[in-house]
Amino acid sequence: MWNQAWRHNSWSDLQQKWDVIVIGGGITGAGIFNILARHHYKVLLLDAQDFAFGTSSRSSKLVHGGLRYIQNKQFDVVRESVRERERLIKEAPGLVEKLGFLFAGYESLGLSHRALSIGVSIYDLLAPKWEHRTISKQQVTQWEPIIKKAELTGAVQYFDALVDDSRLVLRVIQEGADKGGLALNYAKVSGLLKDVQGQVIGVRVEDQSGVNSSTVELQAKVVINATGPWSDLVRADVSPTPRLRKLRGSHLIFSRDKLPIRQAVTMIHPSDHRALFAIPWEGVTMIGTTDLDQDFLEHETRITAQEVDYLLEATNHIFPENKLTADDVISTFSGLRPIIDAGAESPSKASRGHGFWDEDGLVTISGGKLTIFRVMAADVLNFIADRLPNQPVFHHKEALFDQPEHSTKPSFLSVMDWRGLLGRYGKLAQKMVDQADPSLLTQLEPLSNLWAEITWSAKNEAVVHLDDLLLRRIRIGLCLPQGGLGDIEKFKQLAQLALGWDETHWQMEVQRYQEIWQKYYYLP
Numbered sequence: 001m002w003n004q005a006w007r008h009n010s011w012s013d014l015q016q017k018w019d020v021i022v023i024g025g026g027i028t029g030a031g032i033f034n035i036l037a038r039h040h041y042k043v044l045l046l047d048a049q050d051f052a053f054g055t056s057s058r059s060s061k062l063v064h065g066g067l068r069y070i071q072n073k074q075f076d077v078v079r080e081s082v083r084e085r086e087r088l089i090k091e092a093p094g095l096v097e098k099l100g101f102l103f104a105g106y107e108s109l110g111l112s113h114r115a116l117s118i119g120v121s122i123y124d125l126l127a128p129k130w131e132h133r134t135i136s137k138q139q140v141t142q143w144e145p146i147i148k149k150a151e152l153t154g155a156v157q158y159f160d161a162l163v164d165d166s167r168l169v170l171r172v173i174q175e176g177a178d179k180g181g182l183a184l185n186y187a188k189v190s191g192l193l194k195d196v197q198g199q200v201i202g203v204r205v206e207d208q209s210g211v212n213s214s215t216v217e218l219q220a221k222v223v224i225n226a227t228g229p230w231s232d233l234v235r236a237d238v239s240p241t242p243r244l245r246k247l248r249g250s251h252l253i254f255s256r257d258k259l260p261i262r263q264a265v266t267m268i269h270p271s272d273h274r275a276l277f278a279i280p281w282e283g284v285t286m287i288g289t290t291d292l293d294q295d296f297l298e299h300e301t302r303i304t305a306q307e308v309d310y311l312l313e314a315t316n317h318i319f320p321e322n323k324l325t326a327d328d329v330i331s332t333f334s335g336l337r338p339i340i341d342a343g344a345e346s347p348s349k350a351s352r353g354h355g356f357w358d359e360d361g362l363v364t365i366s367g368g369k370l371t372i373f374r375v376m377a378a379d380v381l382n383f384i385a386d387r388l389p390n391q392p393v394f395h396h397k398e399a400l401f402d403q404p405e406h407s408t409k410p411s412f413l414s415v416m417d418w419r420g421l422l423g424r425y426g427k428l429a430q431k432m433v434d435q436a437d438p439s440l441l442t443q444l445e446p447l448s449n450l451w452a453e454i455t456w457s458a459k460n461e462a463v464v465h466l467d468d469l470l471l472r473r474i475r476i477g478l479c480l481p482q483g484g485l486g487d488i489e490k491f492k493q494l495a496q497l498a499l500g501w502d503e504t505h506w507q508m509e510v511q512r513y514q515e516i517w518q519k520y521y522y523l524p
Contacts, residue, residue: 002462011212018044018220023189026056029226030172031377037181048188050468052169055228057472058335060288063371064160068275077352081371082127091401094423099162103266107151120158132158146319166472167424175402192237200361209464222384225364229336238359245341250303250334251288252311258328259285269314283446284479287311300520301334331478331521340367356380420448432456449474459498466509483517
């Protein structure tokens with residue numbers, strides 16, 4: 001369990017010779033960490049912020065192949081992605097769930113039934129599966145009554161998958177820790193250690209949690225840089241040449257009342273014909289994403305007023321009867337994609353392939369996408385395998401998730417609630433329910449979470465700040481109006497004691513959370 005005692009004890013255990021130190025607690029670093037721990041290597045994962053703080057909590061919540069990449073002829077990326085999607089649906093039920101997408105054709109966009117069918121047929125064949133179907137105009141309007149009807153020619157339905165991205169990261173790390181790995185959030189790598197030949201042999205780590213005011217120097221056979229958009233900053237000590245193109249993707253979130261959809265809808269923007277999505281997620285409707293160059297790095301990424309207008313234009317084009325405005329937005333979020341810079345003429349044409357390289361002993365992996373995190377992890381580990389004891393061989397088809405055993409659904413929980421708990425917490429779901437106050441085993445609407453999860457996460461999931469709890473452990477800050485601040489007294493009752501915060505500390509954290517939410521998760 002990741003509590004205050006765990007953090008203190010972990011810092012005491014750091015002084016040992018590691019096989020691998022992984023910098024970065026997003027999904028790529030999590031996958032590397034998990035696989036190494038399952039192979040019984042001494043592995044340490046470090047993140048300067050919270051787990052999944054960056055890109056891996058700010059994705060479009062999709063495990064998908066990327067239908068639009070077919071148009072760009074990125075067939076290898078799509079094939080790899082759709083096959084990983086199918087495996088994740090099978091191996092992580094309740095966490096990764098199949099989701100239907102409706103792709104409507106309109107005369108003005110030149111999207112005929114035939115063109116749509118060809119695209120999704122290729123998409124399915126790369127999986128391989130055959131699950132798409134053609135939908136008549138009448139069926140489309142029955143399924144999604146608010147969709148634009150003028151010039152509608154019909155639609156195709158295809159399937160990808162939905163995920164809670166930050167919970168995926170957390171479960172992958174937790175299960176790696178259960179296999180013997182050590183992972184620490186709020187542990188900043190402030191420098192690289194080198195030998196007399198200038199080769200990287202370790203890292204300097206500073207505690208950012210406030211539990212230990214200390215800096216330690218640690219050595220490892222291999223140091224892997226998996227920091228996504230921040231990779232070039234870590235690399236700066238071994239190479240001054242940037243390798244990444246940072247692309248910003250932003251999203252709007254509406255209540256389901258304002259934008260009621262039964263399945264995801266693929267939208268074509270009327271101005272530039274880019275593909276976007278309306279996605280039902282956690283009781284709300286999410287619209288995204290933009291795809292824009294961002295040359296600078298800031299502590300957190302935020303949406304711009306121009307992006308709000310752009311996303312609203314697409315939303316009102318495909319759902320014209322709803323007449324949505326910025327006043328209807330519950331929240332926003334924005335993240336950076338770490339794209340390997342190959343000089344593509346526009347962001348939307350940049351390749352989503354991944355790559356890795358060794359510079360003076362520092363191994364960096366970047367590019368790719370959330371869906372193929374296991375492929376990326378196995379690839380970079382095979383790249384450094386000759387530097388590990390026994391020169392192992394890693395394969396991305398190896399099991400990555402522990403399947404809960406001997407779990408029994410409580411009679412007062414629905415099948416879907418229980419499935420979701422098992423997906424989010426794995427084998428810890430049973431313990432969470434057994435320890436919970438029965439009155440809290442009810443849904444925290446509109447989210448699929450239970451109220452009891454607030455207490456459990458506060459006590460057991462390495463929470464250092466209130467935003468860790470309300471933005472990444474449970475997605476309250478994205479799905480409730482005003483980031484959930486209207487219910488802050490209820491959250492206080494459930495979390496303050498578990499976090500060990502006195503009244504002054506609690507009020508300080510509430511103020512901090514309010515400022516973060518207003519600046520980075522609401523309208524600009």
